[in-house]
Amino acid sequence: MSRSPIKVGILGATGTVGQRFIELLATHPYFEIHALGASARSAGKEYAQVTKWKLSTPVPESVRKMVVQECVPEPFKECGVVFSGLDHDVAGEIEDAFRTAELVVFSNAKNYRRDPLVPLMVPLVNPDHIEVVKYQQQQLKLSKGYIVCNANCSTTAIVVPLKALEVAFGPLKTVMVTTMQAISGAGYPGVSSLDILDNVVPYIGGEEEKIEWETSKILGGVLPGATGFDLHAANPLTVSANCNRVPVIDGHLACVSVQFAAETKPSIDEVRAAFSGFVTEAQTLKCPSAPGQAVVLHDAPDRPQPRLDRDLYAGACVSVGRVRDCNIFDVKFVCLLDNVRLGAATSSVINAEIAVEKGYIV
Amino acid sequence: MSRSPIKVGILGATGTVGQRFIELLATHPYFEIHALGASARSAGKEYAQVTKWKLSTPVPESVRKMVVQECVPEPFKECGVVFSGLDHDVAGEIEDAFRTAELVVFSNAKNYRRDPLVPLMVPLVNPDHIEVVKYQQQQLKLSKGYIVCNANCSTTAIVVPLKALEVAFGPLKTVMVTTMQAISGAGYPGVSSLDILDNVVPYIGGEEEKIEWETSKILGGVLPGATGFDLHAANPLTVSANCNRVPVIDGHLACVSVQFAAETKPSIDEVRAAFSGFVTEAQTLKCPSAPGQAVVLHDAPDRPQPRLDRDLYAGACVSVGRVRDCNIFDVKFVCLLDNVRLGAATSSVINAEIAVEKGYIV
Amino acid sequence: MSRSPIKVGILGATGTVGQRFIELLATHPYFEIHALGASARSAGKEYAQVTKWKLSTPVPESVRKMVVQECVPEPFKECGVVFSGLDHDVAGEIEDAFRTAELVVFSNAKNYRRDPLVPLMVPLVNPDHIEVVKYQQQQLKLSKGYIVCNANCSTTAIVVPLKALEVAFGPLKTVMVTTMQAISGAGYPGVSSLDILDNVVPYIGGEEEKIEWETSKILGGVLPGATGFDLHAANPLTVSANCNRVPVIDGHLACVSVQFAAETKPSIDEVRAAFSGFVTEAQTLKCPSAPGQAVVLHDAPDRPQPRLDRDLYAGACVSVGRVRDCNIFDVKFVCLLDNVRLGAATSSVINAEIAVEKGYIV
Amino acid sequence: MSRSPIKVGILGATGTVGQRFIELLATHPYFEIHALGASARSAGKEYAQVTKWKLSTPVPESVRKMVVQECVPEPFKECGVVFSGLDHDVAGEIEDAFRTAELVVFSNAKNYRRDPLVPLMVPLVNPDHIEVVKYQQQQLKLSKGYIVCNANCSTTAIVVPLKALEVAFGPLKTVMVTTMQAISGAGYPGVSSLDILDNVVPYIGGEEEKIEWETSKILGGVLPGATGFDLHAANPLTVSANCNRVPVIDGHLACVSVQFAAETKPSIDEVRAAFSGFVTEAQTLKCPSAPGQAVVLHDAPDRPQPRLDRDLYAGACVSVGRVRDCNIFDVKFVCLLDNVRLGAATSSVINAEIAVEKGYIV
Known part of the structure; x- marks a missing residue:
């Protein structure tokens, strides 16, 4: 594949799962980190200043000085995919707002896992479930936005x-x-x-x-x-x-x-x-x-x-x-x-890679 | 009960289980530690000198200076009960020799657990199994000696x-x-x-x-x-x-x-x-x-x-x-x-207490 | 000593240090637990219901159903000593209020350790510092109340x-x-x-x-x-x-x-x-x-x-x-x-025992 | 540098330090693993069968089926460097035998650290000490063999x-x-x-x-x-x-x-x-x-x-x-x-790299 990189956003970027998303995506062949979202308290500051980085690899250079955004759709509007490592207490509303804004959300949060319109996708198990996102869009009258969850x-x-x-x-x-x-x-x-x-x-x-x-x-x-x-x-x-x-x-x-x-x-x-x-x-x-x-x-x-x-x-x-x-x-x-890789961020990332390969992300 | 204390011996006295036997028996109302058995390397020396004591309570004073014996029946012949915390690689022969010398052995080792003559007794479960020791004695032509095991x-x-x-x-x-x-x-x-x-x-x-x-x-x-x-x-x-x-x-x-x-x-x-x-x-x-x-x-x-x-x-x-x-x-x-108390030494000790109460130790 | 027991209170009773105070004082020869203080959220409820007990000994029976009080002087007014295991963010005001109400406070908090009127007493080191509490009372125009801290x-x-x-x-x-x-x-x-x-x-x-x-x-x-x-x-x-x-x-x-x-x-x-x-x-x-x-x-x-x-x-x-x-x-x-015993609650308790023996608690 | 790879041997290859040597050398730009030495018990068998590999990376494919040798000079005679991860109880004699056989030994063992002829080299500290190996050879009448130790x-x-x-x-x-x-x-x-x-x-x-x-x-x-x-x-x-x-x-x-x-x-x-x-x-x-x-x-x-x-x-x-x-x-x-990398195997490897660059390994 030699397409140009797809811009991606990360919600909950300062949290445990968000840090893993950053580690995985900083050098990804398909994706390019474009926007980082965190709580209002962190917004407006450089990523390295507001995160308590807990990985044994350093914060990637490309991300250190990126200014953190609030978790609202506007700064993410150019993103082909938005990965969500949000806590479930805020993930429900925010992910829905992003979808409504016609953004594609691959989420590690539990909020929509039981939703009959949302694929609960384990990349090594049921990639065929992705096709239900078309029905999701149709039911919600959306043309581009949808949500895919990975499993617990x-x-x-x-x-x-x-x-x-x-x-x-x-x-x-x-x-x-x-x-x-x-x-x-x-x-x-x-x-x-x-x-x-x-x-x-x-x-x-x-x-x-x-x-x-x-x-x-x-x-x-x-x-x-x-x-x-x-x-x-x-x-x-x-x-x-x-x-x-x-x-x-x-x-x-x-x-x-x-x-x-x-x-x-x-x-x-x-x-x-x-x-x-x-x-x-x-x-x-x-x-x-x-x-x-x-x-x-x-x-x-x-x-x-x-x-x-x-x-x-x-x-x-x-x-x-x-x-x-x-x-x-x-x-x-x-x-x-x-659990922190295939059990969380890596699942979302492979799910998004599958979506790219199958034409669900453009 | 106000009988005079029953003298007891402890085999494998310097090991993990042996240390627990000592802790339990040092102030026991029925039993009095009379002899400690360990490997030939330790025999002849004071207990405190040869044990790597690993409990958070200190070595009981009454035992510190007791001279350790080899695991042969002679120095234990006055013991009403011998508790065995021996490793299985030596327990088989030694416990049999003690029984043959008409000593009563309550063992934590696994060697005789599957023996059809030996009770495998968990004190809170099957104390009635003790009565098979009479048949054990009869089959082995012994008048006093027998072996009782506790479980894994x-x-x-x-x-x-x-x-x-x-x-x-x-x-x-x-x-x-x-x-x-x-x-x-x-x-x-x-x-x-x-x-x-x-x-x-x-x-x-x-x-x-x-x-x-x-x-x-x-x-x-x-x-x-x-x-x-x-x-x-x-x-x-x-x-x-x-x-x-x-x-x-x-x-x-x-x-x-x-x-x-x-x-x-x-x-x-x-x-x-x-x-x-x-x-x-x-x-x-x-x-x-x-x-x-x-x-x-x-x-x-x-x-x-x-x-x-x-x-x-x-x-x-x-x-x-x-x-x-x-x-x-x-x-x-x-x-x-x-696991180190009811799962090991405490089981043997309660088993022996049951045997006392039921008249199998005199 | 065969005086009648001195009623004592414990502030911060549901916290880590408070639990140790309860463990130490439940069967103490001088002291009798009379009142337990915690946050407004716990007040009015039974102790066992509001504490996340983290000791390996069970909650003492005498304390289980004791109703927790707010940390105000009134319910503690009969206490000869009040032990404080409060967090430093609230200890300053509360302990001062108790002292002003003529109560004797032995505190594990750090707030008054550097106060030139307050003894910083390690019971095995400087029990003579207790005598400064008279000067503390004199300066603050109190007749009975004072504060003694133990060290970090x-x-x-x-x-x-x-x-x-x-x-x-x-x-x-x-x-x-x-x-x-x-x-x-x-x-x-x-x-x-x-x-x-x-x-x-x-x-x-x-x-x-x-x-x-x-x-x-x-x-x-x-x-x-x-x-x-x-x-x-x-x-x-x-x-x-x-x-x-x-x-x-x-x-x-x-x-x-x-x-x-x-x-x-x-x-x-x-x-x-x-x-x-x-x-x-x-x-x-x-x-x-x-x-x-x-x-x-x-x-x-x-x-x-x-x-x-x-x-x-x-x-x-x-x-x-x-x-x-x-x-x-x-x-x-x-x-x-x-650190949780002589490093915290036990120090306060021995400090109070010293105060009793020297006549500073009546 | 584009010289052809230098063949190296590893002594104590199944041990903790030996495993690290293998991990470091399996893909090294200067060195190529040529011979693995271990105890007589392991000699003659494939490496993967005799090692209890404890690293979180798998045994390198190139080494899995390599037949383990006894720690004698003969099978190592083509090696430009021999790395020693031997235990000190055997390192003294073996390393000396290798040196006498005109082999170059970079050792993690402590035996020769205090030897006045042997450099005790921490690669980031005293690489100049390497030059003493010439005097070592002269004193021992050797033309190629010498020993260099890294520090504790x-x-x-x-x-x-x-x-x-x-x-x-x-x-x-x-x-x-x-x-x-x-x-x-x-x-x-x-x-x-x-x-x-x-x-x-x-x-x-x-x-x-x-x-x-x-x-x-x-x-x-x-x-x-x-x-x-x-x-x-x-x-x-x-x-x-x-x-x-x-x-x-x-x-x-x-x-x-x-x-x-x-x-x-x-x-x-x-x-x-x-x-x-x-x-x-x-x-x-x-x-x-x-x-x-x-x-x-x-x-x-x-x-x-x-x-x-x-x-x-x-x-x-x-x-x-x-x-x-x-x-x-x-x-x-x-x-x-x-401690397992710069504190052990990595030190020996960088020491050897320094020796290569300075012409002490040919």
């Missing part, structure tokens, strides 16, 4: 390997999942150190419900005529989730047990082959941020581990290991996702 | 609440469990800090098998005539376990989903009542180390937590929280055990 | 061993100190886990200045006639401090190098003897919360350590170890303080 | 900024340093997690002595005729060190106070300029692994921090911050070094 980080961790299984062996019946989630998933300042040092917190508000619900929308298909999402297509899938916060900086780990809907069960070797052979449309479209492998299969009995494996393919893949028989269901395994 | 720490964490459910609602059909286990479970030096800081290791060698197997022996009954253990009594129980090591010092946490065998399912309120109302024989026998409550039920949505709750009742109870419906099975909950 | 936690960690050296060898000339401070020193939620996991933060705002300044007031004497504090009495002492936050829950560790003012230098053995032989007035007065030893001297080369040694004497002592020659100054050593 | 990691952390000060303001008189060192400095398995979670260990065996002694050799000059090292050249420098282990994975932090020998003291601004303007010969020689800046000066009051700053310039620089007046000496500051 812990949902993303499991739907990628579940999709690999579904592609190979058909629908799933039952999924039991227990997560061990990193502190960065709660943002900054997020989790108090007094709550998590030498500790595990066996509860993350709303998280289990998100996993149980989002999985159905993502693994479900698109309704005929692309007029919405078929939540029943993923039936008879039942998901039960247990979510825990652990003292890990980045990387959500999950223990998953799966029962297939079909009578005939694949062998462990067949399941392993399904994981390592899983190829996604983001890869065949040659999206620049797509990982070399969607699912990296580990052979060592004690892998994947967050600290050692979260950086594989720049955090854009899901690692899977310990594939083995389950006494109760058909197969169990462990999976790992970099 | 992660097994103990779940069988206590499972027993409470079984007592209230009858047999269980299915148990899915994912553990998050403390580093102290691996002993000292045990887990390298490079392996666990900012990390989770989703594998503990042999641990899942122990949970899956031990649960059946513990929840199973005693054969007619107390000639062994009825592994089938716990049927149709199927257990599937996922074990993880997390950067927590003490306290194993587990997420558990349970399906009852009976058609009629209890309500969540009934399950909660079963937990909080669970009373064990260790309590009714007034064993001095038994907890005030066997299962402590937590109401806060984010409890139990290892750091905040592991010290309840001096680590002799199991905490349960988040009792709620499971989308797949009947009920799910979180439980917490202090 | 990191200051407390070093002044106790420095006092032991001064008592034995006369004035000090130079003290270089580098601290490694626990996260609990910053309160709750305090330090974000993203800032401190796998990290050290080499900066704590205002902390170095506090150590450098407070040390002079504490080690200085009382002016003739007890009309204030002789900051010059500690001359020629110069202190240079470096403060760091480390991922430790409780326990501030410090590396200290000291130069004595006198020409003749003590030997390392003499310094060790000065530490282990240090006896304080809090001990001779038999204050119930005073530690068995003011300074616990460790022989092992790698002690004291926060996790293993912070609980000695219920956190009311200072641990000292690694006493050795310094290439630059005369002697260097490592010291450890439990 | 914590020494390296401080000598780089100290050299910057010395270059700008002349000799130093006094250096007081307190380190907070990462667990990776102790190798693998190294520090037990039970010793360091929620803890600081205020002792690292031999470390304080290394800092105090090595600093003099490194900052000292070369004797006339390059016949050794002038330990007195660094006089009147006195160093006093306090070393602590903290729960940080990578990155040694140090608090340093410095007194200059000269009467006239630089201002803080002049000191800051000396740090940020420090240029080293490794940079002017354009060594490929030299950092863009030798000392990165931080302005934020709470930087440098290990987790956020250790990756700057791929861990090849030293970060300095908090430059300010010291109440006792002239200036104090905080510095940070990536």
Whole structure:
């Protein structure tokens, strides 16, 4: 591809997810950072002065002196895409205002994930959902603007390997999942150190419900005529989730047990082959941020581990290991996702790359 | 009880579990530390000189200058009980030699847990298994010596609440469990800090098998005539376990989903009542180390937590929280055990207290 | 002592320090918790409902259902002592109002520490400073009310061993100190886990200045006639401090190098003897919360350590170890303080016990 | 430079430092990995099979199937340089044998650091020491072989900024340093997690002595005729060190106070300029692994921090911050070094690059 770069904006640019957007987009082959949006308190000042940068790479030079804008459409009007890392308490109104102003929004916020007009897109799982944005525009009488959401980080961790299984062996019946989630998933300042040092917190508000619900929308298909999402297509899938916060900086780990809907069960070797052979449309479209492998299969009995494996393919893949028989269901395994990359900003970016490749961003 | 104190010995006295035995027994109302056994390297020296004491309470004064013995029966011959905190690589031979020398051994090692003559006793679950020691003596032609084992720490964490459910609602059909286990479970030096800081290791060698197997022996009954253990009594129980090591010092946490065998399912309120109302024989026998409550039920949505709750009742109870419906099975909950106390030394000590109360130690 | 219990109040009762006050005072031989003060938001509700209790011991039964008051003098008027664990942003006004209402305030807040009328009292160091409260009352035309402050936690960690050296060898000339401070020193939620996991933060705002300044007031004497504090009495002492936050829950560790003012230098053995032989007035007065030893001297080369040694004497002592020659100054050593106990609430409580014994609380 | 690649060997290739050598050399512009040496147990097997790889980047493809050799000279005879990451208990004999076999050894081990014939070279500090290798060869009657050591990691952390000060303001008189060192400095398995979670260990065996002694050799000059090292050249420098282990994975932090020998003291601004303007010969020689800046000066009051700053310039620089007046000496500051890179393997590699540029490797 050798088109001229598409100008992009970043909302919530000083926050945890916003910083990741900046890191990913500062040297992106398709996109060029054009505008940064943050709270009124930061607006009018240089980015480097108002951000508490928390990444181990320095603030990109191209962004240091960029003047931060308020989160209103006007300064973003030249943007071909606006990425939103806003907190959910403000994301709802702002993203809607941007869409109404005919801007394209790829959002990491949860506000529109359950909206029947909005694709809930995990780039390695359901890129076909993008086509519902035309119906979204039609219903809202818009010509260019739309919203696409990516999924919650812990949902993303499991739907990628579940999709690999579904592609190979058909629908799933039952999924039991227990997560061990990193502190960065709660943002900054997020989790108090007094709550998590030498500790595990066996509860993350709303998280289990998100996993149980989002999985159905993502693994479900698109309704005929692309007029919405078929939540029943993923039936008879039942998901039960247990979510825990652990003292890990980045990387959500999950223990998953799966029962297939079909009578005939694949062998462990067949399941392993399904994981390592899983190829996604983001890869065949040659999206620049797509990982070399969607699912990296580990052979060592004690892998994947967050600290050692979260950086594989720049955090854009899901690692899977310990594939083995389950006494109760058909197969169990462990999976790992970099929650701040494929679990957040990287998902939005690959989603936008898919949209570019498919002609939804111009 | 106002009998004169029973002399006890501690094998593996310088190790992690041995230190806990010393802490528990230094001021015990029934027992008096009489002999300490360790490796030949330490034998002949004062305890304080050869131990790398790792507890936050100081070495008890009464033990500091006690001369350490080799792990042979002779110096322990006056002991009414010998507690074993030996590593499994030496426990098998040494414990057998002690039993053959007509000594009573309460062991934390795994070597004899699957032995059909040896009770695998969790003091808050199956104290009735003690009566099989008579058959053990008879088969081995011994008059006084026998071995009793306590369970693996992660097994103990779940069988206590499972027993409470079984007592209230009858047999269980299915148990899915994912553990998050403390580093102290691996002993000292045990887990390298490079392996666990900012990390989770989703594998503990042999641990899942122990949970899956031990649960059946513990929840199973005693054969007619107390000639062994009825592994089938716990049927149709199927257990599937996922074990993880997390950067927590003490306290194993587990997420558990349970399906009852009976058609009629209890309500969540009934399950909660079963937990909080669970009373064990260790309590009714007034064993001095038994907890005030066997299962402590937590109401806060984010409890139990290892750091905040592991010290309840001096680590002799199991905490349960988040009792709620499971989308797949009947009920799910979180439980917490202090792995170095009820999960190890405290179990052996309460087991011995039960044996005293029932007349098996004289 | 067998007087009837003195009613006490606790301000900031739901905070980190307030919770420690409750833990210490719930079973105190002199004091009885009579009133709990917190923000208007909590006032009128039961304590257990409004506190996010973060200690590993449960909320004392006697306090659970106590109704929380606003921090105004009226509901505390029967209190013989009011302990303040208030944040500094509100402590100034509230503590002054309590004093004006003729109440006795022992405060952990920093607001009045530099006040020339207010004793800055470390109970194991300068209990004689209490007598200045009479001058405080006289100047403010009060008959009963006064304020006494305890020192900043990191200051407390070093002044106790420095006092032991001064008592034995006369004035000090130079003290270089580098601290490694626990996260609990910053309160709750305090330090974000993203800032401190796998990290050290080499900066704590205002902390170095506090150590450098407070040390002079504490080690200085009382002016003739007890009309204030002789900051010059500690001359020629110069202190240079470096403060760091480390991922430790409780326990501030410090590396200290000291130069004595006198020409003749003590030997390392003499310094060790000065530490282990240090006896304080809090001990001779038999204050119930005073530690068995003011300074616990460790022989092992790698002690004291926060996790293993912070609980000695219920956190009311200072641990000292690694006493050795310094290439630059005369002697260097490592010291450890439990910042949430002797570094905060325990100091206030022992200060109040001293005041009782000396007749300043009636 | 467009010479053909120099074949290199790596001793101790499966260890912590050896893995870093492999990571650095797998894509190096001058060097090509030719032979890997490890213990007899690993010899004869493929590298990927015998290493417990602990880096977050995968084992380089070019090395995975390389067959590991025993640490004897024969299989390394074609190597222009042999890098040694051996443990000190075997490094002495093996490195000597390699040198005797006319091989050039750049070693991270401590064995020859105090040898009067062996340069103790920190690449950003004393590259001129390399010329003593000619005298080393002459004394040992060798034509090609020699040994060069790099310094201990914590020494390296401080000598780089100290050299910057010395270059700008002349000799130093006094250096007081307190380190907070990462667990990776102790190798693998190294520090037990039970010793360091929620803890600081205020002792690292031999470390304080290394800092105090090595600093003099490194900052000292070369004797006339390059016949050794002038330990007195660094006089009147006195160093006093306090070393602590903290729960940080990578990155040694140090608090340093410095007194200059000269009467006239630089201002803080002049000191800051000396740090940020420090240029080293490794940079002017354009060594490929030299950092863009030798000392990165931080302005934020709470930087440098290990987790956020250790990756700057791929861990090849030293970060300095908090430059300010010291109440006792002239200036104090905080510095940070990536102990596993510039503190170990990267130092050896830049040292070898310097040797190439200066014609000592052919």
